[in-house]
Amino acid sequence: MIRIEHLSKDLGEFFLRDITLDIEDGEYFMVLGPTGAGKTILLETIAGIYRADSGRIFLDGQDITDIPPRERNIGMVYQDYTLFPFLTVEENIAFGLKMRKVARSEIKRRVDELANLMGVVHLLHRYPGTLSGGEQQRIAIARALIMEPKVMLLDEPLSALDPQTAERLRQELKNIHSITDTTIIHVTHSFEEAFLLGSRMAIMNKGEIVQVGTPNEVFRKPNSEFVAEFLGVGNLFQGESRIDADSGIASIDVGGINIVSATLKSGSVHVSIRPEDILVSTKQIVSSARNSFKGKIAGIVDAGTILKIAVDVGIDTPFVVAITKRSFDELNLKMGREVYITFKASAVHLF
Numbered sequence: 248m249i250r251i252e253h254l255s256k257d258l259g260e261f262f263l264r265d266i267t268l269d270i271e272d273g274e275y276f277m278v279l280g281p282t283g284a285g286k287t288i289l290l291e292t293i294a295g296i297y298r299a300d301s302g303r304i305f306l307d308g309q310d311i312t313d314i315p316p317r318e319r320n321i322g323m324v325y326q327d328y329t330l331f332p333f334l335t336v337e338e339n340i341a342f343g344l345k346m347r348k349v350a351r352s353e354i355k356r357r358v359d360e361l362a363n364l365m366g367v368v369h370l371l372h373r374y375p376g377t378l379s380g381g382e383q384q385r386i387a388i389a390r391a392l393i394m395e396p397k398v399m400l401l402d403e404p405l406s407a408l409d410p411q412t413a414e415r416l417r418q419e420l421k422n423i424h425s426i427t428d429t430t431i432i433h434v435t436h437s438f439e440e441a442f443l444l445g446s447r448m449a450i451m452n453k454g455e456i457v458q459v460g461t462p463n464e465v466f467r468k469p470n471s472e473f474v475a476e477f478l479g480v481g482n483l484f485q486g487e488s489r490i491d492a493d494s495g496i497a498s499i500d501v502g503g504i505n506i507v508s509a510t511l512k513s514g515s516v517h518v519s520i521r522p523e524d525i526l527v528s529t530k531q532i533v534s535s536a537r538n539s540f541k542g543k544i545a546g547i548v549d550a551g552t553i554l555k556i557a558v559d560v561g562i563d564t565p566f567v568v569a570i571t572k573r574s575f576d577e578l579n580l581k582m583g584r585e586v587y588i589t590f591k592a593s594a595v596h597l598f
Contacts, residue, residue, distance in 0.1 A: 248272050249398060249430065254292065254302035261288050264454040266302070273428045277441040277462070280451030281477065286434040289451070290400040293432070294323050306397060322391030326403040328383040330375040336386050337362075337371040343394045357393055364423065365389045381412035385419070392427065401433040405440065417443060438466070438478065450474050468596045472517055475598075481522040481555070481567040488516045488597060496537070496592055502562035507537040508595035516597045522555060522569035524594035528587050529578055537592045542566070544584050556580065558588050 254266040263285050270276045278286050291297050293304060295316035303312045311319050330339050337358055344354045362368045365385045375383055384404055391399060404420075405413040421444055424431055435441060441448050442462045450458045450465060458470045469475035475483050486501035490513050497508045499518055506518060526532065531539060545565050546557030554575050557565040566588055570580075580586065 248305075248307060249293070249432075250305040251293070252303045252305070254289075254304065255300050256288055256292050256297055257300055258288060258297070261285060262454040263288055263292065266454075266456055268449065268456060268459070270430060270432065272307075272430055275424050275431045275433065275444055275446050277445035277448035278432065278434045278451060279436065279438070279441055279448060279477075284451040285454040286451055287402050288454075290323065290402055290432065290434060293398070294321050294400055295319050320394070320396050321398045321400060322394055322396035323400040324384075324387045324391050324402065324404050326406050328375070328380075328387045330383055330386055330390070332375050334374075335371065336367065336373050336375070336378070339375065339386055340371075340389045340393055342390060361389045361393050364426065365419070379412070380408050381416055384408065384416060388420075388423070392423070392429070397430065399429050399431045401431060403434055403436065406436065420444060442466075450477065452477070467521060468598075469519055470598050475517065475519045480519045481569075482518075482520040482525070484518040484562075484564060486516060486518055488513050497597065499595075499597070502564075504540060504560060504562055506595055507592045508597055509592040510595065510597040512597040519596045519598070520566075520590060520594055522567045524590055525566060525568045526589045527556060527558065527568045527570055527578070527580075528589065529580075529584070531587045532589050534589060535591075536589045538595065539587060539589045540566075541585065541587055544580060544582055544586060547580075547582060558586060560588070 249270040251266055251268040254263055256263045261283060266289065278289065280286050288297065292299055295314065299312055303310055340361060341354045341358050344357065362371055367385050367389065370378065370382060405416055408416065417440060433444060445462050447460060448462050448465055449456045452473055458465055458474050466478055469478060469480060484501045486499040488497045488499040490497050490511050497511050499506045499508060499516060501518060540560040542558040542560035544556055545559040548555040552572055554570050554572060556568045556570060558568055559565045568588060
């Protein structure tokens with residue numbers, strides 16, 4: 248288990264402010280945030296590359312705050328691979344074990360075992376300069392894993408790769424984690440990576456952790472305007488909420504329309520509704536959903552298999568609805584057409 252207590256570090260342009268975080272053994276933990284949020288500094292301070300200005304870092308109950316990086320048993324992989332160009336793939340993977348003066352036979356066994364796991368046996372005789380980006384990243388991960396670290400730190404390991412290669416390596420990371428059960432902290436800008444790999448995630452902004460939870464919790468229930476906007480919630484409004492004690496629901500006045508929410512919060516609130524939770528139709532639907540509004544299509548953005556439709560229901564900001572291209576064509580939707588939008592009270596999050 249990693250426990251971080253009130254960790255701060257100031258590097259001028261980049262900094263950490265009072266970070267407190269618990270990461271369980273075997274967890275695949277994602278860290279997201281905008282550029283400059285402090286994500287990489289957090290990893291490098293955990294690794295010991297930077298010494299904390301204040302706060303403590305514990306690994307399996309041991310205070311490692313002042314322990315040198317080489318003694319922490321923490322592996323780190325950067326997005327730019329950082330392989331030794333004049334060593335073969337086999338020598339790159341084995342490098343750490345040789346520094347530890349591990350027996351040759353044991354090094355050979357572990358290199359072969361890891362090369363099989365990573366699918367790079369056929370590359371062992373090659374040099375990094377002859378490899379693709381995806382192959383180099385596999386070698387960088389193998390070089391870190393061979394040391395059997397208690398924790399693996401991944402700093403945007405897929406960001407420099409083309410989409411197809413990134414997708415393959417993402418699946419390999421998932422498989423490696425399931426096989427090795429290594430605790431992984433993975434920094435990324437990709438929401439897709441967070442959903443597909445992470446058991447939990449943290450959102451960072453301006454050197455602080457502003458929300459922690461499962462990917463589903465954070466994406467569906469952002470705790471602030473920043474998180475909602477960063478994650479692209481798509482429907483973010485302000486209103487005044489009143490709780491109806493009899494029905495056990497909240498009623499929010501948003502620019503003259505009344506939105507019903509299952510989240511019980513009163514007073515001035517932010518309202519967020521994910522675009523995929525809103526149903527669009529050309530006729531009013533009879534359903535148990537408590538929210539239904541008539542409007543006109545005010546904008547259409549084609550994103551391939553998914554289209555995002557802006558529906559003007561008479562308030563300052565239109566609703567954004569996500570719809571498949573097939574449904575869009577079947578409904579014969581177009582600019583200016585009158586439609587109905589419908590969504591459940593449980594889809595309306597308040598903060």
